[in-house]
Amino acid sequence: MYDPERNDDIQMLFLLHSFASGDHAYAPLLCSKYGLNYVHACILVVHLKNKGLPMSAAKLFTPTNLLLASLPEKEYENILSLGKLVELSSGDILGQAGKNFHSIYFPVNCTISLISQLNGKTKMEIAIVGPEGMLGLNSLLDVKVSLLNSIVEVSGTALTIDNKVFHKVHSKSTALQKILKNYIFVRLYQFSQTATCNRFHVINARLARWILMAQDCAHFNEFYVTHECLANKLGVRRAGVTQAAGELQKKKLISYKKGHLRILDRKGLETITCGCYQLNKNIYKDIMKAQ
Numbered sequence: 001m002y003d004p005e006r007n008d009d010i011q012m013l014f015l016l017h018s019f020a021s022g023d024h025a026y027a028p029l030l031c032s033k034y035g036l037n038y039v040h041a042c043i044l045v046v047h048l049k050n051k052g053l054p055m056s057a058a059k060l061f062t063p064t065n066l067l068l069a070s071l072p073e074k075e076y077e078n079i080l081s082l083g084k085l086v087e088l089s090s091g092d093i094l095g096q097a098g099k100n101f102h103s104i105y106f107p108v109n110c111t112i113s114l115i116s117q118l119n120g121k122t123k124m125e126i127a128i129v130g131p132e133g134m135l136g137l138n139s140l141l142d143v144k145v146s147l148l149n150s151i152v153e154v155s156g157t158a159l160t161i162d163n164k165v166f167h168k169v170h171s172k173s174t175a176l177q178k179i180l181k182n183y184i185f186v187r188l189y190q191f192s193q194t195a196t197c198n199r200f201h202v203i204n205a206r207l208a209r210w211i212l213m214a215q216d217c218a219h220f221n222e223f224y225v226t227h228e229c230l231a232n233k234l235g236v237r238r239a240g241v242t243q244a245a246g247e248l249q250k251k252k253l254i255s256y257k258k259g260h261l262r263i264l265d266r267k268g269l270e271t272i273t274c275g276c277y278q279l280n281k282n283i284y285k286d287i288m289k290a291q
């Protein structure tokens with residue numbers, strides 16, 4: 001049985017087991033909106049569900065995305081009514097470089113990896129899109145083809161809208177145009193920061209940065225990610241990942257076995273990551289809050 005007085009892993013499993021499939025989208029929303037940690041947000045969801053949600057609270061629990069949540073209420077509700085919530089699984093391919101895309105995605109509690117590929121072989125992750133962003137910015141520039149490969153990294157929910165429908169909504173909404181112009185700037189900044197980071201910063205620091213970013217987006221302490229996948233994300237050989245992950249394990253910052261990566265010491269990871277992690281967070285906060 002779930003015991004609200006306890007806060008350990010077993011209790012967390014009881015808690016998650018009691019969630020219906022759609023509930024998983026609510027806790028990350030509470031984390032990002034109200035600054036709760038993930039466990040406290042889960043407890044609140046279960047508590048409110050057990051008591052029965054009043055109408056005012058039910059609205060808070062509409063699964064959403066931070067960009068959409070910044071819109072005026074009517075425009076926000078309009079987009080929700082035009083799109084649909086879909087469950088995405090790790091490994092789902094949402095876009096391929098050079099090919100037309102037909103849907104826009106606003107992650108609610110999943111993450112999408114944007115991958116650049118050279119000669120069909122060498123791969124590297126350029127950015128992660130989570131609940132703070134959207135997939136399909138090209139649509140705003142009237143470009144119908146994807147620039148990068150887009151692959152779901154952490155399974156979860158996203159709101160998806162047909163590209164043509166979204167284009168019409170965007171052309172009529174000055175609020176949405178402003179939010180997304182700012183977001184394009186943030187994304188460009190992050191692309192350039194990633195390029196600099198990959199050239200000048202050591203693998204250990206970059207691996208710590210990726211782990212922190214993934215946790216920020218998905219709010220989970222644990223990920224399934226293979227050596228090969230991490231090598232592609234960081235643009236290094238598998239041996240480089242093995243060595244970097246080994247060093248993080250020696251410092252007891254993570255455990256990593258057969259693809260199961262668990263964060264043991266988030267503060268420690270923040271200490272060893274490069275400054276790019278905080279720079280990216282700050283630019284999002286500064287630019288998006290300046291609306």
Ligand SMILES: [Zn+2]
Pocket residue numbers: 196197198201206274275276277
């Ligand atoms: Zn860096």
